[in-house]
Amino acid sequence: MAIALKNPDEIEINHVSRRFQVNGTALPALENVSLTVRKGEFVSLIGPSGCGKSTLLRMLAGLDHPDQGELRVGGYLIHTPSLTRGIVFQDHRLLPWLTVEQNILLSLKNRPGQAAEQHQQVARLIELVGLKGFERAWPHQLSGGMSQRAAIARCLAPQPSVLLLDEPFGALDSLTRRHLQQALLQIWQQQQLTTVLVTHDIEEAVYLSDRIVVLKPRPGRLHSQFEIIEPRPRQLTASRLVEVKAQIQRALDGE
Template sequence: MISTRDNQRIEIEIKDVSKVFEGRTGPNVALETVNLNLMQNEFVSVVGPSGCGKTTLLNIIAGLLEPTTGSVRVGGKEVRGPGEGKGVVFQQYALFPWMTVQKNVEFGLKLKNISPQERKEIAASYIELVGLKDFGNAYPKELSGGMKQRVAIARAYAARPDVLLMDEPFGALDAQTRAQLQENLLNTWEKEKKTCFFITHDVEEAVLLAQRVILMSARPGRIKEIIDIQLPYPRSQQLKVTKEYNDIKNALWSKVYEEYLDHMK
């Protein structure tokens, strides 16, 4: 499908998506009539109160959950399961502890039946891209949390998906490591230009990374507002000291906090 905006292709099309979970006390509406388009190579961050359905929406896009109503299309094809050009990075690293960094990054390529030599070369290039060139033969237990998450990101990129889905990938990291990985992700995205759907609770992070920020309402999750982030790339942590950044961050924080207060009523 082609967008009328700058002739970009719609990479992710979310149409009338609702999700209801059946619980012991009755139905639990996690998402209600969500409509959203992400353009090819666009970076979008998603924020909102805890329990607003952000992760549920990501899992539906990833094909890990089915919507109760509505549909999701990625690259023009309806999502009917995992894979299909989608890479997922979760907060927990989900690395295979018995595999080296090199073998972890090669894993998705092996599933695609890529030859051993080619997958070795591809994996090595992405390991270098995330700054772990000297750790290809290390095992996960030998790595810090930030290094493990870089391996997870390299593995997702190495499979060459059109879409990268990230669920609070830096949420468990200390502030310094988080800042480093934010810049690393920005640099990688600017080189690779994937469509990124990035969930975060951190308003500063959302504004630093994204071209648009999606604010979701409290449960049931709906899209309350879409904020265009008019800040130029390339971006770095230095952006955080500028008036332009802080004006956007503070305005977004007020909206998020207002939604949180509504949720607590």
């Protein structure tokens, strides 16, 4: 029987490997990856396309499984998806036939609680992500940034302790992306969520993260890690952050 850690929201990735069959050939996506994410820590995974970042995130969500190794949260093996681990994708994936409010309520369908309490919770989340006044809007009436705000609110509704983000701002313009980064930091600080972000954007990773993990490509392996100790809110022009960005860029260029 698995023994829970003293730190219930800590993520452990232990010697994980994953291969995919393509035209009868086994192609390695990840090889012997080990990583720990502490409770409440914000960690970004960055690396070239094809280094297995999204595959690793899907395994943390329980949407995929390793060929070797194991992934745990709080000491318990990850076998299936769980409402304790929320995930946001680059595509908001809102259901077009439901309003913003209804999309968020749907994530509470199997949760205990009275309907009035759930509506109050959804109203608080809508205000938290800056969508007050758009409760009854349809997804096609929202901009890309507003749709992602709704997706984040839907993810947070079941009150997960772990937040997984797969390039959630990658398709947005730079101004909208910065606004959503700031909103995400506010949510992370308020909720104290253990967070793993997959991104291609070095500045985004440096702006948001406590720690940045660089992966080597094909198969994905750990290359290097960078602790970001600059206090928030961060100015990306600060000399220490400029140097960290340069170090990460050199690590990526080397691959």
